[in-house]
Structures are given as C-alpha cells and as structure tokens.
Amino acid sequence: MDFNAPKSIWIKVITAVLAVGFVILIISTFVAEESAAALIFPMAIIILVFALSYYFSVTKYEISGNRIVVHRPFDSVTIPKGELTATRIYAKDIRMSIRTFGIGGVFSYTGTFWNSKFGSMTWYVTKMDNAVLLVDGRSNKTVISPDNPEKFIESLQ
Numbered sequence: 001m002d003f004n005a006p007k008s009i010w011i012k013v014i015t016a017v018l019a020v021g022f023v024i025l026i027i028s029t030f031v032a033e034e035s036a037a038a039l040i041f042p043m044a045i046i047i048l049v050f051a052l053s054y055y056f057s058v059t060k061y062e063i064s065g066n067r068i069v070v071h072r073p074f075d076s077v078t079i080p081k082g083e084l085t086a087t088r089i090y091a092k093d094i095r096m097s098i099r100t101f102g103i104g105g106v107f108s109y110t111g112t113f114w115n116s117k118f119g120s121m122t123w124y125v126t127k128m129d130n131a132v133l134l135v136d137g138r139s140n141k142t143v144i145s146p147d148n149p150e151k152f153i154e155s156l157q
Contacts, residue, residue, distance in 0.1 A: 015053075025039055
C-alpha cells in the first residue's frame with residue numbers, strides 16, 4: 001500500500017528561497033565583470049546542497065509485506081516491520097528537535113535529529129503535521145510523515 005509524502009509549506013518556502021538565491025547568484029555572475037570568479041565557489045556549494053537535498057528527499061512511503069519502504073528519487077530505504085510499533089506524534093512533539101546530521105528543510109527533513117522527549121531519531125519527514133514514530137525492537141526510532149498517518153498505522157497492524 002502506497003502513501004504520498006506531501007510537502008509542508010515550510011519545505012516549499014525553504015526550497016524556494018534557496019532556489020531564488022541560486023538564481024540571483026547566477027545573474028550576479030553574468031552581471032559582474034571582474035568579480036565573477038569569486039561567485040563560483042558559493043554557486044558550487046548551492047548546487048551541491050540542492051543536489052544532495054534532492055537525492056535524499058522523500059517521494060512516498062510504501063508498506064510492502066514485512067517491510068516499510070521509504071522511496072527517494074534515486075533509491076529507497078527499507079525498514080523491517082519485525083517488532084515495529086507505530087505511534088502518531090504531533091508537530092509540537094518534534095518541532096524543537098536538533099538536527100545532528102542531515103537536511104533541515106530543503107525538499108524534506110532527512111537525517112538524524114534529537115530532542116529531549118524522544119532522544120535520537122532518524123527522520124524521513126516532509127510534513128511535521130503528519131508525523132508517525134516507528135520504534136523497532138532495539139529502540140531505534142524513525143519518524144516518517146505519510147499523507148494519512150492514521151490509515152498508515154492501521155495498515156501496519
């Protein structure tokens with residue numbers, strides 16, 4: 001069963017702001033006469049951030065047999081259902097999380113995050129209002145955000 005990964009307004013805004021900044025840098029490169037070389041490094045960094053963020057972004061979630069598959073543009077991540085428990089959590093529970101490694105809002109929130117309520121978590125989130133916390137038998141926590149969290153949890157049963 002497939003579940004969409006809808007993008008929140010914040011992800012859209014962050015991605016758009018970065019894209020506009022990139023366009024401004026490109027235009028500045030063509031307008032600037034002597035300092036164009038100085039803009040090459042910032043442009044390379046923005047291109048790298050954009051490319052990596054897109055590569056690791058989430059496109060959809062799938063419950064398939066004994067696993068959950070997080071689909072990304074060029075690959076996927078598999079989470080075994082084994083001893084998995086799923087709990088609906090709310091944006092207020094994870095909003096003040098600290099990103100310890102990963103992407104914080106360009107195309108998605110992906111990577112390792114930490115907060116005082118849940119500790120360390122791996123996120124594949126596109127909309128915090130749809131968050132579902134998955135905990136496996138070893139207490140590893142994964143947060144995802146399917147378009148219909150209640151139906152997703154029901155489908156895991």
